Amino acid sequence: MAIGPASSLFRAYASKKHVSRIRGLIGKKCFGLLSQRDIFLGSDGFDVKPFSSVVDDVDEDLKVKSEGSVSEFDADMGQIVDLDNEIGGNVIACDSSEGYVHVQYRDPVELYRELCNAEKGAKQRRSDWDTLKEIFNLLGKSGWASDQALAIYIGKAFFPTAVQKFRNFFFKKCSADIAKYLVTLGPSDAAVKFLFPIFIEFCLEEFTSEIKQFKSMIQAADLTKPHTWFPFARAMRRKIIYHVGPTNSGKTYNALQRFMEAKKGIYCSPLRLLAMEVFDKVNALGVYCSLLTGQEKKHVPFSNHVACTVEMVSTDELYDVAVIDEIQMIADPHRGYAWTRALLGLKADEIHLCGDPSVLNIVRKVCSDTGDELCEQHYERFKPLVVEAKTLLGDLRNVRSGDCVVAFSRREIFEVKLAIEKHTDHRCCVIYGALPPETRRQQANLFNDQDNEFDVLVASDAVGMGLNLNIRRVVFYTLSKFNGDKVVPVPASQVKQIAGRAGRRGSRYPDGLTTTLHLSDLDYLIECLKQPFDEVKKLGLFPFFEQVELFAGKLHNSSFCQLLEKFGENCRLDGSYFLCRHDHIKKVANMLEKVPALSLEDRFNFCFAPVNIRDPKAMYHLLKFASSYGQSIPVNIYMGMPKGSASNDKELLDLETKHQVLSMYLWLAQHFKGDNFPYVKKVEAMATDIADLLGKSLVKANWKPEARNAGKPKPQQKADGYERPLSLIKQYDQERHERFLQHKQSEKVIA
Numbered sequence: 001m002a003i004g005p006a007s008s009l010f011r012a013y014a015s016k017k018h019v020s021r022i023r024g025l026i027g028k029k030c031f032g033l034l035s036q037r038d039i040f041l042g043s044d045g046f047d048v049k050p051f052s053s054v055v056d057d058v059d060e061d062l063k064v065k066s067e068g069s070v071s072e073f074d075a076d077m078g079q080i081v082d083l084d085n086e087i088g089g090n091v092i093a094c095d096s097s098e099g100y101v102h103v104q105y106r107d108p109v110e111l112y113r114e115l116c117n118a119e120k121g122a123k124q125r126r127s128d129w130d131t132l133k134e135i136f137n138l139l140g141k142s143g144w145a146s147d148q149a150l151a152i153y154i155g156k157a158f159f160p161t162a163v164q165k166f167r168n169f170f171f172k173k174c175s176a177d178i179a180k181y182l183v184t185l186g187p188s189d190a191a192v193k194f195l196f197p198i199f200i201e202f203c204l205e206e207f208t209s210e211i212k213q214f215k216s217m218i219q220a221a222d223l224t225k226p227h228t229w230f231p232f233a234r235a236m237r238r239k240i241i242y243h244v245g246p247t248n249s250g251k252t253y254n255a256l257q258r259f260m261e262a263k264k265g266i267y268c269s270p271l272r273l274l275a276m277e278v279f280d281k282v283n284a285l286g287v288y289c290s291l292l293t294g295q296e297k298k299h300v301p302f303s304n305h306v307a308c309t310v311e312m313v314s315t316d317e318l319y320d321v322a323v324i325d326e327i328q329m330i331a332d333p334h335r336g337y338a339w340t341r342a343l344l345g346l347k348a349d350e351i352h353l354c355g356d357p358s359v360l361n362i363v364r365k366v367c368s369d370t371g372d373e374l375c376e377q378h379y380e381r382f383k384p385l386v387v388e389a390k391t392l393l394g395d396l397r398n399v400r401s402g403d404c405v406v407a408f409s410r411r412e413i414f415e416v417k418l419a420i421e422k423h424t425d426h427r428c429c430v431i432y433g434a435l436p437p438e439t440r441r442q443q444a445n446l447f448n449d450q451d452n453e454f455d456v457l458v459a460s461d462a463v464g465m466g467l468n469l470n471i472r473r474v475v476f477y478t479l480s481k482f483n484g485d486k487v488v489p490v491p492a493s494q495v496k497q498i499a500g501r502a503g504r505r506g507s508r509y510p511d512g513l514t515t516t517l518h519l520s521d522l523d524y525l526i527e528c529l530k531q532p533f534d535e536v537k538k539l540g541l542f543p544f545f546e547q548v549e550l551f552a553g554k555l556h557n558s559s560f561c562q563l564l565e566k567f568g569e570n571c572r573l574d575g576s577y578f579l580c581r582h583d584h585i586k587k588v589a590n591m592l593e594k595v596p597a598l599s600l601e602d603r604f605n606f607c608f609a610p611v612n613i614r615d616p617k618a619m620y621h622l623l624k625f626a627s628s629y630g631q632s633i634p635v636n637i638y639m640g641m642p643k644g645s646a647s648n649d650k651e652l653l654d655l656e657t658k659h660q661v662l663s664m665y666l667w668l669a670q671h672f673k674g675d676n677f678p679y680v681k682k683v684e685a686m687a688t689d690i691a692d693l694l695g696k697s698l699v700k701a702n703w704k705p706e707a708r709n710a711g712k713p714k715p716q717q718k719a720d721g722y723e724r725p726l727s728l729i730k731q732y733d734q735e736r737h738e739r740f741l742q743h744k745q746s747e748k749v750i751a
């Protein structure tokens with residue numbers, strides 16, 4: 001939950017005098033008010049709890065009391081509810097009816113002092129007492145008040161407790177006229193706003209240590225103004241050139257021309273695969289270029305250029321030209337922070353960004369923050385993408401040479417491959433995310449090569465980026481996918497990116513076509529292609545290790561996972577940034593709790609290792625690696641090597657996992673200093689062998705796919721063929737059609 005500038009809202013209601021007093025008090029006691037630009041970010045766990053649930057947070061003493069009956073509770077609080085008088089209907093202690101009106105004009109500081117000095121509270125009628133309680137309940141639940149309280153470093157988690165204590169204080173000390181005035185306001189916003197400044201006074205006096213602690217924690221989790229984290233880059237006069245346009249329009253091509261002309265250049269890629277492609281292409285053109293990815297470092301002698309994955313970019317080196325490809329991924333929920341870091345931190349005179357228009361406005365804003373000059377170069381597709389309205393009429397026998405059939409799960413990919421190879425003369429190459437980049441490239445080359453029978457490609461969304469493919473037509477097998485939670489329509493931006501892979505300048509198929517397998521999905525495809533790019537409002541950010549370390553210093557006895565959680569809850573961000581998702585990091589952190597003797601930095605590094613957290617085998621190996629590392633034993637890998645290529649899907653899955661584990665070892669070896677991972681050469685050789693075996697296995701794969709996680713429901717299958725799972729869109733259409741029939745039916749009945 002992002003919250004507006006706390007102090008400005010706070011000022012909106014409070015008197016000038018009161019604000020200046022609070023400013024003085026805060027300044028005197030420990031800190032200054034937050035500036036207008038400060039914005040707090042809470043996370044899901046950061047919401048205001050209902051006041052009733054607050055009881056769990058308050059001290060045991062109060063908890064017992066609150067569970068008692070009203071009269072016990074009230075009596076214990078030192079407040080007198082005059083039941084006798086209530087029965088008699090008389091109000092004992094109250095000023096004359098107009099006496100309380102002046103209260104609203106009085107300075108909250110004075111009112112608070114008056115409460116402090118009062119010997120005891122005035123007696124209340126039962127009904128007034130109930131009203132007051134309701135007002136305090138409202139204050140405790142008020143999102144507005146808890147946001148405002150952040151301005152004096154009353155954290156959201158502590159806010160309900162603070163209100164509870166304030167309530168106790170208030171009931172012990174409340175004068176008749178304040179009570180009366182509040183009762184006339186009733187449980188309302190006005191009452192909350194009247195009470196709030198008095199509450200603030202109370203907090204400033206009562207909770208100095210809590211405030212101080214929370215403030216230092218918040219400051220340690222301060223992620224505001226990230227452009228100031230790179231002072232060297234800020235001191236430079238950088239020129240940013242944004243190559244903006246749709247897929248296949250020549251953006252990367254043009255940026256790479258400048259990269260190759262430069263004396264010293266860096267190319268930042270979203271994928272290992274693409275970094276490898278650029279590495280090969282640039283070297284082939286005579287420009288010496290090294291390769292740096294999480295897993296490998298290939299140093300080319302005399303090279304001044306490097307092609308790297310964006311996570312590996314150095315913000316220490318000086319470059320003439322840098323290229324940041326697929327800049328729209330700066331808004332990726334998981335990996336966006338790596339693009340943000342590259343954009344803000346690269347020390348290059350000229351930075352070329354390539355991407356779609358979704359982040360153009362936010363890049364403009366970043367450039368105005370950093371003071372960099374921004375030039376925009378707009379592109380159009382060489383040839384427009386054409387939608388084939390006929391579709392494949394639900395029959396995979398209608399695939400043609402040069403088609404790329406796109407499905408969104410591994411299972412579907414193999415089902416489609418099986419069906420095409422069974423019912424037609426075409427042979428299929430496959431590309432999906434779990435395959436190593438080397439195998440994906442091998443499959444892409446097999447598909448591009450005209451001198452073989454592999455003329456159809458079946459691929460997942462992994463085809464959307466980074467491969468040089470000669471695709472004539474992109475056919476969507478389905479337009480819905482499982483997002484880890486449920487089946488959802490594929491987002492329009494992704495549909496556009498994938499469909500745009502069809503047709504390639506200079507290839508056999510310069511014109512691009514796209515369609516769907518089923519007629520029922522065609523409208524959604526057209527709709528997606530027509531949609532303009534959604535404008536991105538926020539960029540991803542994630543703390544550096546040093547920031548997490550600083551934060552850890554404020555939280556003692558917390559596990560690394562708790563630390564990350566707390567950081568997420570308490571970090572402050574400017575309005576243009578969001579904290580990248582880190583659930584997978586927390587999951588690994590949790591598993592590594594069992595491993596003693598890892599420093600905070602070791603844990604941080606292990607948590608970023610590329611591991612499929614849903615694959616227990618991969619997780620097991622990561623745990624083993626961390627355990628050996630923690631014991632300062634050379635980290636070895638105990639893994640049987642398969643003798644030959646896979647002959648069924650289980651063996652293929654096993655090869656995929658094995659490669660992922662080997663790749664993880666190589667990643668760790670690159671990210672941990674020293675010689676704790678001495679078997680890099682051996683592991684590299686194993687990884688190459690497995691990628692090779694995977695390629696061979698895919699060529700002959702003609703089996704039904706297995707689920708990686710046993711127990712997951714499998715879509716229905718026909719005995720002798722395949723059945724495409726209903727897409728969400730189709731399901732929706734079917735439901736709509738049924739509703740329509742029902743409606744018709746009922747109309748008939750009425751007639």
Ligand SMILES: Nc1ncnc2c1ncn2[C@@H]1O[C@H](COP(=O)(O)OP(=O)(O)OP(=O)(O)O)[C@@H](O)[C@H]1O
Nearest residue numbers: 246247248249250251252253254354468504505506
């Ligand atoms: N001026 C050019 N001369 C020759 N070939 C070109 C030229 N511009 C682009 N191409 C080729 O067209 C294809 C698409 O270009 P490029 O990869 O630069 O597009 P893109 O806009 O970066 O697409 P994407 O969004 O998919 O990354 C590439 O194979 C590229 O080599």
Ligand SMILES: [Mg+2]
Nearest residue numbers: 251252253354
């Ligand atoms: Mg590109």
